[in-house]
Amino acid sequence: MEMEKENVSASDHPGARRQLLTSGYCLFPQVLDQGLLEELRRVTDALLDEQSQADRERYRYQGSNISVAYQDAVFARLFTWPKALQALADLGFARPKWMSAFLLSKPPHAPPLYWHQDWWAWDDPASASPVPSQVFLMYYLTDTQRENGCLRLIPGTHWQRNPLHDLLPAAHTNETYEANPDSVIFSIRPDEVDVPVKAGDLIIGDARILHAAHANQTDHHRSLLTLWYLPDYDSLSDAIKARLMLIRPAQPPGWSETPAGKLLEPLIPSYQGSAEPIAWNRVPGRYLVPAGASPEIVTG
Numbered sequence: 001m002e003m004e005k006e007n008v009s010a011s012d013h014p015g016a017r018r019q020l021l022t023s024g025y026c027l028f029p030q031v032l033d034q035g036l037l038e039e040l041r042r043v044t045d046a047l048l049d050e051q052s053q054a055d056r057e058r059y060r061y062q063g064s065n066i067s068v069a070y071q072d073a074v075f076a077r078l079f080t081w082p083k084a085l086q087a088l089a090d091l092g093f094a095r096p097k098w099m100s101a102f103l104l105s106k107p108p109h110a111p112p113l114y115w116h117q118d119w120w121a122w123d124d125p126a127s128a129s130p131v132p133s134q135v136f137l138m139y140y141l142t143d144t145q146r147e148n149g150c151l152r153l154i155p156g157t158h159w160q161r162n163p164l165h166d167l168l169p170a171a172h173t174n175e176t177y178e179a180n181p182d183s184v185i186f187s188i189r190p191d192e193v194d195v196p197v198k199a200g201d202l203i204i205g206d207a208r209i210l211h212a213a214h215a216n217q218t219d220h221h222r223s224l225l226t227l228w229y230l231p232d233y234d235s236l237s238d239a240i241k242a243r244l245m246l247i248r249p250a251q252p253p254g255w256s257e258t259p260a261g262k263l264l265e266p267l268i269p270s271y272q273g274s275a276e277p278i279a280w281n282r283v284p285g286r287y288l289v290p291a292g293a294s295p296e297i298v299t300g
């Protein structure tokens with residue numbers, strides 16, 4: 001029995017859900033295969049070539065901020081990748097919906113990405129739940145380490161207040177895009193951890209967690225696909241569902257009839273009700289637990 005336990009991968013491990021709930025992220029090694037990785041590198045490199053100079057400048061801290069959805073059928077394969085959906089199911093999320101995805105690619109010698117969190121419905125009581133309402137699935141297309149801009153995060157900040165919360169402006173606003181490189185939003189934090197990965201590993205994280213990325217000090221670009229999912233869509237409030245209908249990527253005409261469209265269709269969220277969309281609020285507020293509380297508050 002013990003032997004079996006030692007051989008299980010992170011994706012089978014019951015500890016992965018506990019880690020997601022208490023620390024705010026977990027790692028599933030080698031989820032993408034080489035063929036898909038190569039196709040993704042080819043398609044994303046072409047998208048990067050098409051970027052305008054204005055976008056390169058505006059998103060210099062992200063490296064790029066390109067919404068990816070319907071440009072190429074490979075993305076529908078990625079969003080519905082069975083090993084990733086299995087990882088979500090192993091975490092207890094058997095009926096997820098896909099929300100959006102972005103290509104963040106740091107060119108050679110690019111600056112760090114600022115600290116931020118990505119949840120946007122902080123007025124909804126679900127913001128206090130130990131279970132995430134929204135998760136990222138991050139796939140780096142190259143191996144990462146500190147030198148080429150790996151992910152950094154502050155464990156536990158998805159449920160617990162941290163001194164950094166008081167220092168950050170709302171994420172992804174002009175204040176962050178135009179921040180000075182010596183701003184506190186780029187600071188080294190005492191409680192941060194690096195999350196280096198191999199290409200094709202999958203990091204699943206809570207949208208509420210504080211995270212950032214190191215500078216890319218190498219001569220090679222470092223690409224990341226961040227996919228956003230609603231892990232338990234049915235449980236979301238109508239106000240959140242109504243807002244999601246306003247922000248989802250627009251499908252090109254006829255796309256739902258294509259093989260890629262049919263593949264992705266079961267993961268597309270829908271809402272026919274008449275609720276008022278919840279306000280867009282990226283500032284974490286009363287639903288975070290004060291610093292000093294025990295993680296038992298999360299797992300019970």
Ligand SMILES: O=C(O)CCC(=O)C(=O)O
Binds near residue numbers: 150151211213
């Ligand atoms: O570039 C990175 O490594 C982090 C990207 C990120 O913060 C995000 O996608 O929300």
